[in-house]
Amino acid sequence: MTSLTSAVFARRAQRQFTIVDAHAHAGPYSLFFIPDSGPDAMVRVMDRCGVSRALFSSHLAIQLDASAGNDVTAAAVSAHPGRLSGYLVINPWQDPRAEAERYADDPRFAGIKLHPSLHHYALTGPRYAAAFEYAELTGCPVLTHTYAGSEWDDLSVVAAVAERYPSVTILAGHSGITPTGFDSAIAVARRMPNVVLEVCGSFMRGEDIIRMVGELGADRVVFGSDFPFIDLRMSLGRVIFAQLSDEERAAVLGGTMLSLLSRQRSAHGTLRGVA
Numbered sequence: 165m166t167s168l169t170s171a172v173f174a175r176r177a178q179r180q181f182t183i184v185d186a187h188a189h190a191g192p193y194s195l196f197f198i199p200d201s202g203p204d205a206m207v208r209v210m211d212r213c214g215v216s217r218a219l220f221s222s223h224l225a226i227q228l229d230a231s232a233g234n235d236v237t238a239a240a241v242s243a244h245p246g247r248l249s250g251y252l253v254i255n256p257w258q259d260p261r262a263e264a265e266r267y268a269d270d271p272r273f274a275g276i277k278l279h280p281s282l283h284h285y286a287l288t289g290p291r292y293a294a295a296f297e298y299a300e301l302t303g304c305p306v307l308t309h310t311y312a313g314s315e316w317d318d319l320s321v322v323a324a325v326a327e328r329y330p331s332v333t334i335l336a337g338h339s340g341i342t343p344t345g346f347d348s349a350i351a352v353a354r355r356m357p358n359v360v361l362e363v364c365g366s367f368m369r370g371e372d373i374i375r376m377v378g379e380l381g382a383d384r385v386v387f388g389s390d391f392p393f394i395d396l397r398m399s400l401g402r403v404i405f406a407q408l409s410d411e412e413r414a415a416v417l418g419g420t421m422l423s424l425l426s427r428q429r430s431a432h433g434t435l436r437g438v439a
Contacts, residue, residue: 182216182422183214183217184418186219186362186388187362187389187390188218188220189222189393190206190237190392193223201223204244206218210396215396215400217246219251219274220251221253222234225237225277226282230255231259231263234250234252237272238267238272242272249274249275251273251274251276251307252264252276253278254276256292257285260292273304276298276304277307280314281309281311281314286315286316287316287325288321292325299333300332302428303429304428308335309337310322310338310341312340312344318348319345319349320348320352323355323356326352326356332358333358334356335360336352336359336361337362338364338365338368339362339363342367346368346376350376350379361380362385362388363385363403364387364390364394374406374408377408382411382415382420383420387416387417
């Protein structure tokens with residue numbers, strides 16, 4: 165291959181949009197095998213796909229041990245500064261107030277991650293109070309798993325929490341997951357200005373993203389991949405090939421999330437949440 169041909173076919177990261185993945189994971193997962201689950205591999209995939217930054221939580225944190233998993237997340241962010249940011253996982257059964265306070269003001273964490281369905285604890289429960297109080301103090305977003313029809317994190321439960329904490333930005337992870345869930349997510353976000361829809365999920369289509377942007381505005385919708393559960397390329401393709409304006413696409417792919425992250429401030433005061 166000539167040098168000219170090599171230059172033509174050289175892999176070049178896209179530069180038109182700043183892409184921020186608002187929903188990713190790293191580390192081994194107990195329910196299926198991930199060939200290379202570490203943060204180094206994650207960054208290599210991001211490089212191939214032109215993703216500038218990813219916010220992620222460790223599988224260890226959401227599944228078994230929030231404290232140990234959050235330590236793993238912090239170490240990964242230290243190893244990849246500027247490329248990875250952590251979600252502090254709060255497990256309602258594992259001393260949530262102490263975990264929120266332990267990493268207070270640590271710049272390696274950009275938000276809080278909750279998984280009510282996995283932890284079998286409703287988002288409205290008092291054991292999550294420390295997480296939302298911390299978000300009130302710091303301005304960091306809270307990414308919560310949502311699933312239409314779930315007693316733990318149906319969109320109606322998200323709406324109740326959004327009303328209780330109007331100053332907290334709540335990212336509705338998966339936007340309810342199912343097509344029915346998408347309808348509910350749009351309805352809730354329309355009523356609750358602090359609810360932002362995150363678009364990863366196996367049922368999500370470009371048409372659904374177009375409708376969310378059309379009904380709510382691009383400043384209420386953020387890109388997430390759920391990597392490695394879902395191929396980053398497929399998740400990106402839904403947004404890149406959706407019939408959006410360049411301005412809308414830029415906002416969904418990264419601009420909106422960067423704006424949300426810019427609102428953070430130092431923690432102060434005392435957390436009152438139930439331990």
